[in-house]
Amino acid sequence: MAMKMPSAERLEQKEARPFTEEHIGMTELLPDFRMDLRNPDPAGLDRFIKANQVHDWSLLTWKDVGRPHRVEEMAKTRTDWESSHQKTMSVHHSWEHFNRSFHEWFVKDVPKEFKENRSSLARHLLRFNLKEVKAGLGETLRLSLWNYAQRIEDGVWDPRGKRALFQGLDVHKPRILFLGAAEGYEAMQLTAMYPGGEVVLVDYDEFCKTDRYGDFPNTYPFLGSNPVTGNAKVWYKDEMNIHYIVDDIRNLSFGKEFDIVISVGLLEHFPDEIKNEVMEWHRKFLKPGGYAILTTPRNQWRTRFYYHVMADVMNYMYRELMNIEQMGLYVYENGFDILRHGFIKVHNGIVAQPR
Numbered sequence: 001m002a003m004k005m006p007s008a009e010r011l012e013q014k015e016a017r018p019f020t021e022e023h024i025g026m027t028e029l030l031p032d033f034r035m036d037l038r039n040p041d042p043a044g045l046d047r048f049i050k051a052n053q054v055h056d057w058s059l060l061t062w063k064d065v066g067r068p069h070r071v072e073e074m075a076k077t078r079t080d081w082e083s084s085h086q087k088t089m090s091v092h093h094s095w096e097h098f099n100r101s102f103h104e105w106f107v108k109d110v111p112k113e114f115k116e117n118r119s120s121l122a123r124h125l126l127r128f129n130l131k132e133v134k135a136g137l138g139e140t141l142r143l144s145l146w147n148y149a150q151r152i153e154d155g156v157w158d159p160r161g162k163r164a165l166f167q168g169l170d171v172h173k174p175r176i177l178f179l180g181a182a183e184g185y186e187a188m189q190l191t192a193m194y195p196g197g198e199v200v201l202v203d204y205d206e207f208c209k210t211d212r213y214g215d216f217p218n219t220y221p222f223l224g225s226n227p228v229t230g231n232a233k234v235w236y237k238d239e240m241n242i243h244y245i246v247d248d249i250r251n252l253s254f255g256k257e258f259d260i261v262i263s264v265g266l267l268e269h270f271p272d273e274i275k276n277e278v279m280e281w282h283r284k285f286l287k288p289g290g291y292a293i294l295t296t297p298r299n300q301w302r303t304r305f306y307y308h309v310m311a312d313v314m315n316y317m318y319r320e321l322m323n324i325e326q327m328g329l330y331v332y333e334n335g336f337d338i339l340r341h342g343f344i345k346v347h348n349g350i351v352a353q354p355r
């Protein structure tokens with residue numbers, strides 16, 4: 001019997017949404033990211049988070065936990081800019097640099113770049129161009145680290161760790177507000193797990209809307225749930241109800257209307273005297289009973305090494321690396337009860353509610 005040819009429309013959709021429920025349980029290393037649809041069963045997710053080690057936050061003091069580690073090394077672009085302008089780069093301007101520089105890495109075809117690096121290194125070596133050889137070796141080191149952190153380990157997005165942190169929330173079709181959203185990854189993961197609601201991404205850098213979120217691959221499969229059957233389902237960015245607001249978080253005029261307010265890598269960019277303001281941002285838009293979710297990068301040697309090797313890509317602004325006890329104390333002391341806390345591959349994570 002002759003096989004029925006798929007229609008052009010079906011083929012187009014397959015290209016745009018290459019993974020379906022048939023791929024659940026699988027992972028594959030793609031040129032720019034890892035597709036990871038493993039571990040669909042929520043019960044098995046707990047092994048991807050080291051959770052709930054502190055039993056009573058009221059007993060913990062700063063004397064017990066020590067202070068966060070401050071990353072002092074700055075990107076050369078920033079130090080050059082500051083010495084030529086004879087002033088400090090503003091926080092907003094620093095984020096603009098960071099977002100452009102970080103984004104370049106997300107869109108790399110890593111195997112192709114490795115190949116190109118190798119052949120240009122060989123050319124420079126043959127001609128004894130030592131300056132270029134040194135620069136090429138630095139680039140190869142950064143590429144290897146990125147390949148490991150983002151593709152092989154999948155530590156930046158860490159879908160299984162994030163799902164472990166986000167699971168078990170008592171929400172139905174939630175409205176989700178992402179503060180300092182950049183590309184918006186975690187809110188997309190949340191809305192895949194708790195579908196049918198709305199996502200509002202907020203970032204004051206327009207580039208985040210146009211490029212970081214705009215270029216986020218439509219082909220990235222998020223493992224979530226099917227609202228009709230409750231079974232696992234693969235979701236894509238273009239199936240989600242997402243709005244992007246380009247503005248300062250301080251200007252938002254929302255009331256207490258969100259079920260979830262999330263930030264990823266925001267709290268550690270503010271020194272202690274501003275941390276209460278940042279925590280207030282997480283409180284003021286939450287409905288009663290809503291959840292604040294925060295993650296920050298862990299203070300571990302691998303992370304410190306990453307921010308050293310990737311300094312010219314990442315280090316444009318004030319940054320602390322903390323452990324989960326330090327992060328938890330900031331959250332607890334600023335008036336939140338901590339419902340779940342723990343660490344995943346490279347992040348600390350907390351789910352909390354205003355007291």
Ligand SMILES: C[S@@+](CC[C@H](N)C(=O)[O-])C[C@H]1O[C@@H](n2cnc3c(N)ncnc32)[C@H](O)[C@@H]1O
Pocket residue numbers: 095096099102179180181182183202203204205208247248249250264265266
């Ligand atoms: C470190 S990024 C978040 C980490 C992100 N997941 C990433 O991959 O880059 C923090 C984001 O918050 C934004 N941001 C910082 N302060 C803000 C403010 N006051 N209002 C709006 N956006 C802000 C920055 O522009 C930046 O895109």
